[in-house]
Amino acid sequence: MSRKKKIVVGITGASGAPYARRLLSYLSARVRGAGDVEVGVCLSATAPEVWALECGGDLREAIDLPVYGMRDYKAPFASGSAGWDAMAIVPCSMGTCARVAHGISDTLLTRAADVMIKERRTLVVVPRETPLSVIHLENLTALARVGATILPAMPSFYGKPEGVDQLLDTVVGRVLDHLGLEHDLVKRWGPSEQETSGVKKEGRS
Template sequence: MKVVVGISGGSGSIYAISLLKVLKELNIETHLVVTTMGEYVIEHECGMKLEELKGLATYFHDNKNFAAPIASGSFKADSMVVLPCSMKTLSCVANGFSDSLLARACDVTIKEGRKLILVPRETPLSPIHLENMLKLSRIGVTIFPPSPGFYNHPETLEEIVLNMTGRILDMMGVENNLVNRWKGL
């Protein structure tokens, strides 16, 4: 399995780090691309430098490198996830504005009919944000706000993050035991 992981400048980079760690543990090939603001937010929120982040991925691609394999539809990835997904990135994807490798890889994922998951981290949402999300959802893109449930009574931030990581893996079709699944009353 091959997964493209994009990190843009929204808050919530802790989810991206968690996903990359789990995919690495599962021996799933990852192709990472990070925006300039994504790099900034990871360092600000998590204290992680880009070099350390690169070590969590199988391959790293510079966001300015349009010659990277993930820029082409002939590169066969099983799915792509952008987390966190800034509203700028979401807007670029919704409007076909491929001004970066990240946006181009999303465009390729859509045109090839592959699974694309966008994890937007913004609140409140404006009508423009909602229209862009609806536009993408109508063409099959999964819009996955990282809104944790509390019915499972998480006790730590790590439990919340791992549960969301497991839910994202579910969307990608990756079996996992990270989700504390609802069993009814």
């Protein structure tokens, strides 16, 4: 069997906790099912508060994957030599974007992102804010320049999602794509969707 893919999920205090909940529930099922991934979770100080508001309940109790302490710099993915493959920050606040863009590794979450960047591994940032100021855009640009994938929490509608969960999956599915994990969470844009929608050609993101 090939080596398990090691994935870090960071959750911050931006709105969008349901995206994180959906991603973690998918990954947790995959850890227990196919068993081809290992997952570590890290949180910002504000993440539990926003989770409680948006999802209800205690974030740590809701997650059945290893959650590391905010300042646990001995966590495996705090070091490049441990060889973790990829990280997604879902959702990512503008504060965390700014800190990561400027190399401020003051928590395990920002340190883990810093490690992904320095090791030239996969970092997927799912920012959530509106509108975006020039400061936000410049920080996101700085992250894109060092190789991070900026994947905004912008759901799509062309797959005709039925309900909030399917809408969340239009973003979570793209996060999984960029983490390099095959999945069937979303309908792929292709000839059948084009026929039913009346659109003739060109892809969709």
